[in-house]
Amino acid sequence: MADALFEKVALIGLGLIGSSLGHAMKRANIARHITGHARSKQTRQTALEIGFVDAVFENMTDAVSDADLVILCVPVGICGSICEQISPHLKQGAIVTDVGSVKVAVVAACARHIPSGVHFVPGHPMAGTEFSGPTSGFAELFDNRWCLLTPLLDGDPQATKKMTEYWQACGANVETMTAQHHDVVAAITSHLPHLIAFNIVGTADDLEDVAEREIIKYAAGGFRDFTRIAASDPTMWRDVFIHNKEAVLEVLGRFNEDLASLAKAIKEEDGYKLYEQFERTRHIRQNILDDERKK
Protein backbone atom coordinates (compact mmCIF):
# COMPACT_ATOMS: atom_id res chain seq x y z
CA MET A 1 0.00 0.00 0.00
CA ALA A 2 1.37 3.42 -0.92
CA ASP A 3 2.30 5.75 1.91
CA ALA A 4 -0.55 7.90 3.13
CA LEU A 5 -0.12 11.65 2.49
CA PHE A 6 -0.65 12.35 6.21
CA GLU A 7 -0.15 10.16 9.26
CA LYS A 8 -2.93 11.66 11.32
CA VAL A 9 -5.69 14.02 10.21
CA ALA A 10 -8.14 15.68 12.62
CA LEU A 11 -11.59 16.76 11.41
CA ILE A 12 -13.10 19.46 13.59
CA GLY A 13 -16.78 19.39 12.66
CA LEU A 14 -18.44 16.28 11.23
CA GLY A 15 -21.21 17.71 9.06
CA LEU A 16 -21.55 17.54 5.26
CA ILE A 17 -17.98 18.67 4.51
CA GLY A 18 -16.28 16.90 7.42
CA SER A 19 -17.98 13.59 6.71
CA SER A 20 -17.35 13.87 2.96
CA LEU A 21 -13.66 14.53 3.64
CA GLY A 22 -13.56 11.46 5.88
CA HIS A 23 -15.04 9.33 3.11
CA ALA A 24 -12.75 10.85 0.46
CA MET A 25 -9.67 10.23 2.62
CA LYS A 26 -10.70 6.61 3.18
CA ARG A 27 -11.33 6.15 -0.54
CA ALA A 28 -7.86 7.32 -1.54
CA ASN A 29 -5.92 6.22 1.54
CA ILE A 30 -4.90 9.81 2.23
CA ALA A 31 -4.55 9.50 6.01
CA ARG A 32 -3.31 6.64 8.14
CA HIS A 33 -5.52 7.71 11.05
CA ILE A 34 -8.51 10.09 11.12
CA THR A 35 -9.78 11.63 14.33
CA GLY A 36 -12.96 13.63 14.62
CA HIS A 37 -14.62 16.07 16.94
CA ALA A 38 -18.18 17.38 16.98
CA ARG A 39 -19.97 19.16 19.80
CA SER A 40 -22.90 16.75 19.72
CA LYS A 41 -22.42 13.29 21.18
CA GLN A 42 -24.97 11.91 18.72
CA THR A 43 -22.96 13.26 15.78
CA ARG A 44 -19.73 11.76 17.12
CA GLN A 45 -21.39 8.37 17.57
CA THR A 46 -22.94 8.46 14.11
CA ALA A 47 -19.57 9.36 12.56
CA LEU A 48 -17.89 6.44 14.29
CA GLU A 49 -20.65 4.03 13.28
CA ILE A 50 -20.49 5.11 9.64
CA GLY A 51 -16.74 4.77 9.91
CA PHE A 52 -15.44 7.84 8.08
CA VAL A 53 -13.33 8.58 11.18
CA ASP A 54 -11.26 6.11 13.20
CA ALA A 55 -11.76 7.77 16.57
CA VAL A 56 -13.85 10.61 17.98
CA PHE A 57 -13.18 12.93 20.90
CA GLU A 58 -15.44 15.03 23.06
CA ASN A 59 -12.64 17.58 23.52
CA MET A 60 -11.31 18.98 20.29
CA THR A 61 -7.90 19.42 21.91
CA ASP A 62 -7.67 15.62 22.16
CA ALA A 63 -8.65 15.24 18.53
CA VAL A 64 -5.89 17.58 17.27
CA SER A 65 -3.20 16.23 19.54
CA ASP A 66 -0.33 14.86 17.43
CA ALA A 67 -2.27 15.53 14.18
CA ASP A 68 -0.29 16.39 11.05
CA LEU A 69 -3.28 18.08 9.49
CA VAL A 70 -6.19 19.77 11.24
CA ILE A 71 -9.22 20.67 9.12
CA LEU A 72 -11.81 23.08 10.47
CA CYS A 73 -15.14 21.98 8.95
CA VAL A 74 -17.31 24.40 10.87
CA PRO A 75 -19.26 27.60 10.11
CA VAL A 76 -16.82 30.44 9.48
CA GLY A 77 -18.05 32.38 12.51
CA ILE A 78 -16.41 30.00 14.99
CA CYS A 79 -13.11 29.27 13.21
CA GLY A 80 -11.27 31.92 15.22
CA SER A 81 -12.33 30.68 18.63
CA ILE A 82 -11.55 27.10 17.65
CA CYS A 83 -8.04 28.08 16.58
CA GLU A 84 -7.59 29.84 19.88
CA GLN A 85 -8.64 26.71 21.79
CA ILE A 86 -6.57 24.20 19.86
CA SER A 87 -3.53 26.43 19.47
CA PRO A 88 -1.55 25.14 22.51
CA HIS A 89 -2.17 21.54 21.41
CA LEU A 90 -0.93 21.76 17.82
CA LYS A 91 2.10 19.74 16.84
CA GLN A 92 5.15 21.50 15.44
CA GLY A 93 5.13 21.24 11.64
CA ALA A 94 1.40 20.54 11.50
CA ILE A 95 -0.84 22.18 8.91
CA VAL A 96 -4.12 23.85 9.86
CA THR A 97 -6.68 24.50 7.15
CA ASP A 98 -10.36 25.36 6.94
CA VAL A 99 -13.14 24.91 4.41
CA GLY A 100 -14.95 28.21 4.86
CA SER A 101 -16.71 30.06 2.05
CA VAL A 102 -15.17 33.32 3.26
CA LYS A 103 -11.45 33.85 3.47
CA VAL A 104 -10.43 37.38 4.56
CA ALA A 105 -12.42 37.17 7.80
CA VAL A 106 -11.23 33.64 8.53
CA VAL A 107 -7.61 34.62 8.02
CA ALA A 108 -8.11 37.65 10.28
CA ALA A 109 -9.71 35.52 12.98
CA CYS A 110 -7.40 32.50 12.80
CA ALA A 111 -3.91 33.50 11.70
CA ARG A 112 -2.97 35.22 14.96
CA HIS A 113 -3.75 32.04 16.92
CA ILE A 114 -1.54 29.78 14.82
CA PRO A 115 1.70 29.10 16.71
CA SER A 116 5.03 29.62 15.02
CA GLY A 117 6.13 26.38 13.37
CA VAL A 118 2.55 25.48 12.46
CA HIS A 119 1.35 26.27 8.92
CA PHE A 120 -2.01 27.84 8.18
CA VAL A 121 -3.29 27.26 4.63
CA PRO A 122 -6.84 28.65 4.26
CA GLY A 123 -9.01 26.73 1.80
CA HIS A 124 -12.46 26.69 0.29
CA PRO A 125 -13.78 23.58 -1.50
CA MET A 126 -16.58 24.85 -3.77
CA ALA A 127 -18.84 21.88 -3.28
CA GLY A 128 -21.94 21.22 -1.28
CA THR A 129 -25.46 19.90 -1.33
CA GLU A 130 -28.66 21.05 0.33
CA PHE A 131 -28.18 18.39 3.03
CA SER A 132 -26.27 18.62 6.28
CA GLY A 133 -25.05 16.46 9.13
CA PRO A 134 -22.75 13.42 9.44
CA THR A 135 -25.00 11.14 7.35
CA SER A 136 -25.01 13.52 4.37
CA GLY A 137 -21.36 13.10 3.37
CA PHE A 138 -20.03 11.02 0.48
CA ALA A 139 -16.58 10.41 -0.99
CA GLU A 140 -17.40 11.91 -4.40
CA LEU A 141 -18.50 15.35 -3.19
CA PHE A 142 -15.26 17.02 -4.27
CA ASP A 143 -14.67 15.10 -7.49
CA ASN A 144 -13.99 17.51 -10.32
CA ARG A 145 -15.00 20.50 -8.19
CA TRP A 146 -12.75 23.45 -7.44
CA CYS A 147 -10.91 23.93 -4.19
CA LEU A 148 -9.54 27.45 -3.80
CA LEU A 149 -6.52 27.92 -1.55
CA THR A 150 -5.62 31.40 -0.32
CA PRO A 151 -2.10 31.01 1.11
CA LEU A 152 -0.84 33.75 3.43
CA LEU A 153 1.75 36.10 1.95
CA ASP A 154 4.37 34.78 4.39
CA GLY A 155 3.04 31.21 4.26
CA ASP A 156 5.19 28.14 3.70
CA PRO A 157 5.12 27.12 0.01
CA GLN A 158 5.66 23.48 1.01
CA ALA A 159 2.52 23.49 3.13
CA THR A 160 0.54 24.97 0.24
CA LYS A 161 1.97 22.30 -2.05
CA LYS A 162 0.96 19.58 0.37
CA MET A 163 -2.60 20.94 0.66
CA THR A 164 -2.78 21.05 -3.14
CA GLU A 165 -1.87 17.37 -3.21
CA TYR A 166 -4.38 16.69 -0.45
CA TRP A 167 -7.30 18.24 -2.31
CA GLN A 168 -6.30 16.63 -5.58
CA ALA A 169 -6.26 13.27 -3.80
CA CYS A 170 -9.80 14.08 -2.60
CA GLY A 171 -10.79 14.51 -6.27
CA ALA A 172 -10.77 18.30 -6.54
CA ASN A 173 -9.06 20.72 -8.89
CA VAL A 174 -7.03 23.31 -7.04
CA GLU A 175 -6.38 27.01 -7.69
CA THR A 176 -4.66 29.54 -5.49
CA MET A 177 -5.54 33.23 -5.20
CA THR A 178 -5.49 35.97 -2.59
CA ALA A 179 -8.12 35.90 0.17
CA GLN A 180 -9.37 39.30 -1.02
CA HIS A 181 -9.95 38.18 -4.56
CA HIS A 182 -11.50 34.94 -3.37
CA ASP A 183 -14.11 36.82 -1.40
CA VAL A 184 -15.24 38.88 -4.37
CA VAL A 185 -15.35 35.82 -6.66
CA ALA A 186 -17.35 33.90 -4.05
CA ALA A 187 -19.66 36.88 -3.45
CA ILE A 188 -20.82 36.94 -7.06
CA THR A 189 -20.71 33.23 -7.97
CA SER A 190 -22.09 31.87 -4.72
CA HIS A 191 -23.05 34.26 -1.92
CA LEU A 192 -25.29 36.60 -3.92
CA PRO A 193 -27.08 33.70 -5.68
CA HIS A 194 -27.79 32.17 -2.28
CA LEU A 195 -29.00 35.47 -0.82
CA ILE A 196 -31.35 35.99 -3.76
CA ALA A 197 -32.64 32.43 -3.52
CA PHE A 198 -33.27 32.63 0.22
CA ASN A 199 -35.02 35.92 -0.41
CA ILE A 200 -37.32 34.91 -3.25
CA VAL A 201 -38.44 31.78 -1.45
CA GLY A 202 -39.29 33.94 1.55
CA THR A 203 -41.18 36.44 -0.61
CA ALA A 204 -43.21 33.64 -2.19
CA ASP A 205 -44.01 32.18 1.20
CA ASP A 206 -45.40 35.53 2.36
CA LEU A 207 -47.72 36.31 -0.58
CA GLU A 208 -51.31 36.36 0.51
CA ASP A 209 -52.78 36.07 -3.02
CA VAL A 210 -51.12 32.73 -3.75
CA ALA A 211 -51.33 29.80 -1.37
CA GLU A 212 -48.11 28.03 -0.37
CA ARG A 213 -49.75 24.91 -1.81
CA GLU A 214 -49.81 26.56 -5.25
CA ILE A 215 -46.23 27.77 -5.03
CA ILE A 216 -45.14 24.20 -4.35
CA LYS A 217 -47.41 22.73 -7.00
CA TYR A 218 -46.28 25.04 -9.79
CA ALA A 219 -42.64 25.40 -8.73
CA ALA A 220 -41.29 23.81 -11.90
CA GLY A 221 -41.70 27.06 -13.88
CA GLY A 222 -38.40 28.40 -12.53
CA PHE A 223 -38.96 28.74 -8.80
CA ARG A 224 -37.81 25.18 -8.09
CA ASP A 225 -34.21 25.99 -9.05
CA PHE A 226 -34.11 28.59 -6.30
CA THR A 227 -35.52 26.36 -3.59
CA ARG A 228 -32.62 23.94 -3.81
CA ILE A 229 -30.02 26.50 -2.83
CA ALA A 230 -32.44 28.14 -0.38
CA ALA A 231 -32.52 24.84 1.51
CA SER A 232 -28.81 25.09 2.39
CA ASP A 233 -27.64 25.13 5.99
CA PRO A 234 -28.88 28.32 7.73
CA THR A 235 -26.04 28.54 10.27
CA MET A 236 -23.39 28.26 7.61
CA TRP A 237 -25.01 30.95 5.50
CA ARG A 238 -25.72 33.32 8.37
CA ASP A 239 -21.97 33.27 9.05
CA VAL A 240 -21.03 33.66 5.40
CA PHE A 241 -23.07 36.83 4.95
CA ILE A 242 -21.88 38.40 8.16
CA HIS A 243 -18.24 37.55 7.49
CA ASN A 244 -18.21 38.55 3.84
CA LYS A 245 -20.41 41.56 4.44
CA GLU A 246 -18.51 44.10 2.38
CA ALA A 247 -18.12 42.06 -0.80
CA VAL A 248 -21.71 40.80 -0.57
CA LEU A 249 -23.17 44.27 -0.05
CA GLU A 250 -21.05 45.57 -2.91
CA VAL A 251 -22.28 43.01 -5.46
CA LEU A 252 -25.80 43.29 -4.04
CA GLY A 253 -25.65 47.03 -4.74
CA ARG A 254 -24.78 46.32 -8.37
CA PHE A 255 -27.52 43.72 -8.59
CA ASN A 256 -30.07 46.20 -7.21
CA GLU A 257 -29.07 48.89 -9.69
CA ASP A 258 -29.42 46.47 -12.59
CA LEU A 259 -32.75 45.20 -11.28
CA ALA A 260 -34.10 48.74 -10.94
CA SER A 261 -33.14 49.39 -14.53
CA LEU A 262 -34.90 46.19 -15.68
CA ALA A 263 -37.98 47.15 -13.66
CA LYS A 264 -37.97 50.55 -15.35
CA ALA A 265 -37.81 48.88 -18.77
CA ILE A 266 -40.81 46.72 -17.84
CA LYS A 267 -42.74 49.71 -16.52
CA GLU A 268 -42.04 51.63 -19.73
CA GLU A 269 -42.64 48.54 -21.86
CA ASP A 270 -39.21 49.03 -23.38
CA GLY A 271 -39.08 45.77 -25.35
CA TYR A 272 -35.82 46.66 -27.04
CA LYS A 273 -33.97 47.08 -23.76
CA LEU A 274 -35.45 43.89 -22.28
CA TYR A 275 -34.55 41.86 -25.33
CA GLU A 276 -31.02 43.20 -25.37
CA GLN A 277 -30.49 42.32 -21.69
CA PHE A 278 -31.95 38.82 -22.02
CA GLU A 279 -29.97 38.10 -25.16
CA ARG A 280 -26.57 38.96 -23.70
CA THR A 281 -26.82 36.50 -20.81
CA ARG A 282 -27.20 33.44 -23.04
CA HIS A 283 -23.55 33.09 -24.01
CA ILE A 284 -22.50 32.72 -20.36
CA ARG A 285 -24.61 29.58 -20.06
CA GLN A 286 -23.09 28.24 -23.25
CA ASN A 287 -19.58 28.84 -21.95
CA ILE A 288 -20.34 27.04 -18.68
CA LEU A 289 -21.65 24.00 -20.56
CA ASP A 290 -18.62 24.02 -22.87
CA ASP A 291 -16.37 24.14 -19.81
CA GLU A 292 -18.10 21.18 -18.22
CA ARG A 293 -17.81 19.10 -21.37
CA LYS A 294 -14.07 19.66 -21.38
CA LYS A 295 -13.65 18.26 -17.85
Added chain:
Amino acid sequence: MADALFEKVALIGLGLIGSSLGHAMKRANIARHITGHARSKQTRQTALEIGFVDAVFENMTDAVSDADLVILCVPVGICGSICEQISPHLKQGAIVTDVGSVKVAVVAACARHIPSGVHFVPGHPMAGTEFSGPTSGFAELFDNRWCLLTPLLDGDPQATKKMTEYWQACGANVETMTAQHHDVVAAITSHLPHLIAFNIVGTADDLEDVAEREIIKYAAGGFRDFTRIAASDPTMWRDVFIHNKEAVLEVLGRFNEDLASLAKAIKEEDGYKLYEQFERTRHIRQNILDDERKK
Protein backbone atom coordinates in the same frame (compact mmCIF):
# COMPACT_ATOMS: atom_id res chain seq x y z
CA MET B 1 -56.37 2.29 -34.20
CA ALA B 2 -58.43 4.37 -31.75
CA ASP B 3 -60.06 7.49 -33.10
CA ALA B 4 -57.89 10.57 -32.92
CA LEU B 5 -59.11 13.28 -30.54
CA PHE B 6 -58.98 15.84 -33.37
CA GLU B 7 -59.18 15.40 -37.12
CA LYS B 8 -56.96 18.31 -37.99
CA VAL B 9 -54.74 20.37 -35.71
CA ALA B 10 -52.90 23.52 -36.82
CA LEU B 11 -49.70 24.60 -35.05
CA ILE B 12 -48.98 28.31 -35.49
CA GLY B 13 -45.34 28.63 -34.51
CA LEU B 14 -42.91 25.70 -34.71
CA GLY B 15 -40.42 26.45 -31.94
CA LEU B 16 -39.81 24.48 -28.75
CA ILE B 17 -43.48 24.26 -27.74
CA GLY B 18 -44.92 23.83 -31.22
CA SER B 19 -42.48 21.09 -32.16
CA SER B 20 -42.91 19.31 -28.81
CA LEU B 21 -46.69 19.36 -29.29
CA GLY B 22 -46.25 17.88 -32.76
CA HIS B 23 -44.14 15.05 -31.34
CA ALA B 24 -46.53 14.50 -28.41
CA MET B 25 -49.52 14.34 -30.79
CA LYS B 26 -47.74 11.81 -33.00
CA ARG B 27 -46.79 9.73 -29.96
CA ALA B 28 -50.37 9.43 -28.71
CA ASN B 29 -52.18 9.58 -32.05
CA ILE B 30 -54.04 12.71 -30.93
CA ALA B 31 -54.54 14.24 -34.37
CA ARG B 32 -55.22 12.62 -37.73
CA HIS B 33 -53.51 15.47 -39.57
CA ILE B 34 -51.17 18.16 -38.29
CA THR B 35 -50.48 21.34 -40.23
CA GLY B 36 -47.86 23.88 -39.31
CA HIS B 37 -46.95 27.46 -39.99
CA ALA B 38 -43.80 29.40 -39.16
CA ARG B 39 -42.63 32.69 -40.60
CA SER B 40 -39.24 31.31 -41.57
CA LYS B 41 -39.01 29.03 -44.58
CA GLN B 42 -36.05 27.26 -42.97
CA THR B 43 -38.13 26.45 -39.88
CA ARG B 44 -41.00 25.11 -41.99
CA GLN B 45 -38.66 22.88 -43.96
CA THR B 46 -36.96 21.59 -40.83
CA ALA B 47 -40.34 20.80 -39.25
CA LEU B 48 -41.40 18.83 -42.27
CA GLU B 49 -38.11 16.96 -42.44
CA ILE B 50 -38.28 16.01 -38.75
CA GLY B 51 -41.87 15.00 -39.37
CA PHE B 52 -43.71 16.36 -36.35
CA VAL B 53 -46.13 18.04 -38.80
CA ASP B 54 -47.72 16.50 -41.89
CA ALA B 55 -47.82 19.69 -43.96
CA VAL B 56 -46.51 23.23 -43.66
CA PHE B 57 -47.88 26.47 -45.08
CA GLU B 58 -46.30 29.81 -45.76
CA ASN B 59 -49.63 31.52 -45.05
CA MET B 60 -51.05 30.81 -41.65
CA THR B 61 -54.55 31.17 -43.04
CA ASP B 62 -53.94 28.07 -45.17
CA ALA B 63 -52.66 26.17 -42.13
CA VAL B 64 -55.79 26.88 -40.07
CA SER B 65 -58.26 26.26 -42.86
CA ASP B 66 -60.59 23.44 -41.87
CA ALA B 67 -58.67 22.81 -38.61
CA ASP B 68 -60.59 21.54 -35.58
CA LEU B 69 -57.97 22.86 -33.22
CA VAL B 70 -55.64 25.81 -33.73
CA ILE B 71 -52.76 26.21 -31.25
CA LEU B 72 -50.87 29.49 -31.08
CA CYS B 73 -47.30 28.56 -30.10
CA VAL B 74 -45.84 32.04 -30.43
CA PRO B 75 -44.63 34.79 -28.07
CA VAL B 76 -47.62 36.31 -26.26
CA GLY B 77 -47.06 39.71 -27.84
CA ILE B 78 -48.25 38.57 -31.28
CA CYS B 79 -51.19 36.32 -30.30
CA GLY B 80 -53.71 39.12 -30.85
CA SER B 81 -52.60 40.01 -34.34
CA ILE B 82 -52.48 36.35 -35.33
CA CYS B 83 -56.05 35.85 -34.11
CA GLU B 84 -57.11 38.85 -36.13
CA GLN B 85 -55.49 37.43 -39.25
CA ILE B 86 -56.81 33.88 -38.96
CA SER B 87 -60.26 34.87 -37.71
CA PRO B 88 -62.08 34.83 -41.09
CA HIS B 89 -60.60 31.42 -41.89
CA LEU B 90 -61.62 29.53 -38.76
CA LYS B 91 -64.07 26.66 -39.11
CA GLN B 92 -67.34 26.75 -37.17
CA GLY B 93 -67.01 24.66 -34.01
CA ALA B 94 -63.23 24.84 -34.02
CA ILE B 95 -61.25 25.44 -30.82
CA VAL B 96 -58.49 28.05 -30.64
CA THR B 97 -55.97 27.86 -27.81
CA ASP B 98 -52.58 29.31 -26.97
CA VAL B 99 -49.60 28.31 -24.85
CA GLY B 100 -48.64 31.73 -23.50
CA SER B 101 -47.16 32.27 -20.03
CA VAL B 102 -49.48 35.26 -19.55
CA LYS B 103 -53.23 34.94 -19.70
CA VAL B 104 -55.08 38.23 -18.95
CA ALA B 105 -53.31 40.11 -21.74
CA VAL B 106 -53.70 37.24 -24.19
CA VAL B 107 -57.42 36.99 -23.49
CA ALA B 108 -57.76 40.75 -23.90
CA ALA B 109 -55.89 40.68 -27.22
CA CYS B 110 -57.43 37.53 -28.68
CA ALA B 111 -60.99 37.02 -27.45
CA ARG B 112 -62.50 39.85 -29.47
CA HIS B 113 -61.15 38.35 -32.70
CA ILE B 114 -62.65 34.90 -32.14
CA PRO B 115 -65.78 34.55 -34.31
CA SER B 116 -69.01 33.39 -32.76
CA GLY B 117 -69.25 29.60 -33.04
CA VAL B 118 -65.51 29.20 -32.47
CA HIS B 119 -64.29 28.38 -28.94
CA PHE B 120 -61.35 30.10 -27.34
CA VAL B 121 -59.72 28.16 -24.46
CA PRO B 122 -56.58 29.94 -23.24
CA GLY B 123 -53.88 27.61 -21.92
CA HIS B 124 -50.40 27.60 -20.42
CA PRO B 125 -48.32 24.43 -20.35
CA MET B 126 -45.74 25.00 -17.59
CA ALA B 127 -42.91 23.28 -19.35
CA GLY B 128 -39.86 24.43 -21.23
CA THR B 129 -36.15 24.10 -21.63
CA GLU B 130 -33.39 26.60 -22.29
CA PHE B 131 -33.41 25.62 -25.98
CA SER B 132 -35.53 26.99 -28.80
CA GLY B 133 -36.41 26.31 -32.42
CA PRO B 134 -37.96 23.39 -34.33
CA THR B 135 -35.13 20.97 -33.51
CA SER B 136 -35.47 21.49 -29.75
CA GLY B 137 -38.86 19.78 -29.33
CA PHE B 138 -39.48 16.31 -27.93
CA ALA B 139 -42.62 14.29 -27.15
CA GLU B 140 -41.95 14.03 -23.40
CA LEU B 141 -41.75 17.77 -22.70
CA PHE B 142 -45.21 17.89 -21.12
CA ASP B 143 -45.14 14.55 -19.32
CA ASN B 144 -46.18 15.02 -15.71
CA ARG B 145 -46.02 18.81 -16.03
CA TRP B 146 -48.92 21.14 -15.34
CA CYS B 147 -51.02 22.73 -18.03
CA LEU B 148 -53.17 25.55 -16.70
CA LEU B 149 -56.36 26.37 -18.59
CA THR B 150 -58.10 29.68 -17.98
CA PRO B 151 -61.52 29.28 -19.62
CA LEU B 152 -63.53 32.44 -20.36
CA LEU B 153 -66.49 33.07 -18.05
CA ASP B 154 -68.87 32.58 -20.96
CA GLY B 155 -66.76 29.83 -22.56
CA ASP B 156 -68.14 26.49 -23.74
CA PRO B 157 -67.58 23.82 -21.02
CA GLN B 158 -67.36 21.13 -23.74
CA ALA B 159 -64.44 22.92 -25.38
CA THR B 160 -62.65 23.18 -22.02
CA LYS B 161 -63.29 19.48 -21.45
CA LYS B 162 -61.86 18.61 -24.84
CA MET B 163 -58.74 20.71 -24.20
CA THR B 164 -58.32 18.97 -20.84
CA GLU B 165 -58.37 15.63 -22.65
CA TYR B 166 -55.95 17.01 -25.23
CA TRP B 167 -53.33 18.05 -22.67
CA GLN B 168 -53.74 14.86 -20.70
CA ALA B 169 -53.12 12.92 -23.91
CA CYS B 170 -49.96 15.01 -24.34
CA GLY B 171 -48.86 13.77 -20.92
CA ALA B 172 -49.72 16.80 -18.78
CA ASN B 173 -51.79 17.27 -15.64
CA VAL B 174 -54.48 19.91 -16.09
CA GLU B 175 -55.91 22.54 -13.74
CA THR B 176 -58.29 25.38 -14.49
CA MET B 177 -58.29 28.79 -12.84
CA THR B 178 -59.12 32.39 -13.76
CA ALA B 179 -56.73 34.29 -16.01
CA GLN B 180 -56.22 36.84 -13.23
CA HIS B 181 -55.16 34.26 -10.68
CA HIS B 182 -52.99 32.50 -13.22
CA ASP B 183 -51.01 35.65 -13.85
CA VAL B 184 -50.19 36.14 -10.16
CA VAL B 185 -49.26 32.49 -9.71
CA ALA B 186 -47.03 32.63 -12.80
CA ALA B 187 -45.51 35.94 -11.70
CA ILE B 188 -44.15 34.46 -8.47
CA THR B 189 -43.38 30.88 -9.54
CA SER B 190 -41.93 31.65 -12.95
CA HIS B 191 -41.69 35.27 -14.12
CA LEU B 192 -39.92 36.75 -11.09
CA PRO B 193 -37.42 33.84 -10.89
CA HIS B 194 -36.59 34.42 -14.56
CA LEU B 195 -36.25 38.18 -14.11
CA ILE B 196 -33.90 37.67 -11.16
CA ALA B 197 -31.87 35.10 -13.05
CA PHE B 198 -31.52 37.27 -16.15
CA ASN B 199 -30.52 40.11 -13.87
CA ILE B 200 -27.88 38.37 -11.78
CA VAL B 201 -26.20 36.90 -14.83
CA GLY B 202 -26.07 40.40 -16.29
CA THR B 203 -24.65 41.84 -13.06
CA ALA B 204 -21.95 39.17 -12.97
CA ASP B 205 -21.05 39.82 -16.57
CA ASP B 206 -20.52 43.52 -15.81
CA LEU B 207 -18.25 43.24 -12.76
CA GLU B 208 -14.83 44.63 -13.46
CA ASP B 209 -13.14 42.94 -10.46
CA VAL B 210 -13.96 39.42 -11.58
CA ALA B 211 -13.23 38.20 -15.09
CA GLU B 212 -16.01 36.48 -17.02
CA ARG B 213 -13.63 33.53 -17.22
CA GLU B 214 -13.73 33.20 -13.43
CA ILE B 215 -17.51 33.52 -13.23
CA ILE B 216 -17.80 30.63 -15.66
CA LYS B 217 -15.09 28.60 -13.95
CA TYR B 218 -16.54 28.88 -10.47
CA ALA B 219 -20.23 28.88 -11.43
CA ALA B 220 -21.00 25.67 -9.55
CA GLY B 221 -21.22 27.51 -6.21
CA GLY B 222 -24.81 28.56 -6.91
CA PHE B 223 -24.57 30.82 -9.95
CA ARG B 224 -24.93 27.92 -12.39
CA ASP B 225 -28.56 27.31 -11.39
CA PHE B 226 -29.40 30.84 -12.49
CA THR B 227 -27.68 30.64 -15.85
CA ARG B 228 -29.94 27.85 -17.03
CA ILE B 229 -33.09 29.89 -16.75
CA ALA B 230 -31.28 33.03 -17.90
CA ALA B 231 -30.58 31.23 -21.18
CA SER B 232 -34.30 31.04 -22.05
CA ASP B 233 -35.67 32.59 -25.22
CA PRO B 234 -35.27 36.41 -25.07
CA THR B 235 -38.24 37.20 -27.33
CA MET B 236 -40.62 35.06 -25.34
CA TRP B 237 -39.50 36.62 -22.07
CA ARG B 238 -39.54 40.19 -23.35
CA ASP B 239 -43.21 39.64 -24.18
CA VAL B 240 -44.00 37.92 -20.87
CA PHE B 241 -42.69 40.83 -18.80
CA ILE B 242 -44.42 43.48 -20.86
CA HIS B 243 -47.71 41.61 -20.92
CA ASN B 244 -47.74 40.61 -17.26
CA LYS B 245 -46.31 43.94 -16.17
CA GLU B 246 -48.60 44.62 -13.24
CA ALA B 247 -48.34 41.25 -11.52
CA VAL B 248 -44.58 41.11 -12.13
CA LEU B 249 -43.96 44.62 -10.76
CA GLU B 250 -46.15 43.80 -7.77
CA VAL B 251 -44.22 40.66 -6.76
CA LEU B 252 -40.94 42.40 -7.63
CA GLY B 253 -41.90 45.15 -5.17
CA ARG B 254 -42.35 42.56 -2.43
CA PHE B 255 -39.09 40.89 -3.38
CA ASN B 256 -37.25 44.22 -3.17
CA GLU B 257 -38.68 45.03 0.25
CA ASP B 258 -37.62 41.64 1.57
CA LEU B 259 -34.18 41.98 0.03
CA ALA B 260 -33.69 45.42 1.57
CA SER B 261 -34.54 43.94 4.92
CA LEU B 262 -32.03 41.10 4.45
CA ALA B 263 -29.38 43.61 3.36
CA LYS B 264 -30.05 45.61 6.51
CA ALA B 265 -29.63 42.47 8.62
CA ILE B 266 -26.29 41.80 6.94
CA LYS B 267 -25.17 45.40 7.41
CA GLU B 268 -26.09 45.26 11.10
CA GLU B 269 -24.67 41.75 11.44
CA ASP B 270 -28.02 40.62 12.81
CA GLY B 271 -27.29 36.90 12.88
CA TYR B 272 -30.55 36.04 14.57
CA LYS B 273 -32.66 37.59 11.82
CA LEU B 274 -30.58 36.01 9.04
CA TYR B 275 -30.80 32.58 10.63
CA GLU B 276 -34.55 32.89 11.11
CA GLN B 277 -35.08 33.87 7.47
CA PHE B 278 -32.84 31.10 6.10
CA GLU B 279 -34.41 28.48 8.33
CA ARG B 280 -38.00 29.16 7.28
CA THR B 281 -37.39 28.59 3.58
CA ARG B 282 -36.19 25.00 4.01
CA HIS B 283 -39.61 23.39 4.45
CA ILE B 284 -40.76 24.66 1.05
CA ARG B 285 -38.02 22.66 -0.65
CA GLN B 286 -38.99 19.60 1.35
CA ASN B 287 -42.63 19.97 0.31
CA ILE B 288 -41.69 20.27 -3.36
CA LEU B 289 -39.60 17.09 -3.18
CA ASP B 290 -42.41 15.25 -1.36
CA ASP B 291 -44.82 16.37 -4.07
CA GLU B 292 -42.54 15.08 -6.83
CA ARG B 293 -42.15 11.72 -5.16
CA LYS B 294 -45.93 11.33 -5.10
CA LYS B 295 -46.23 11.83 -8.86
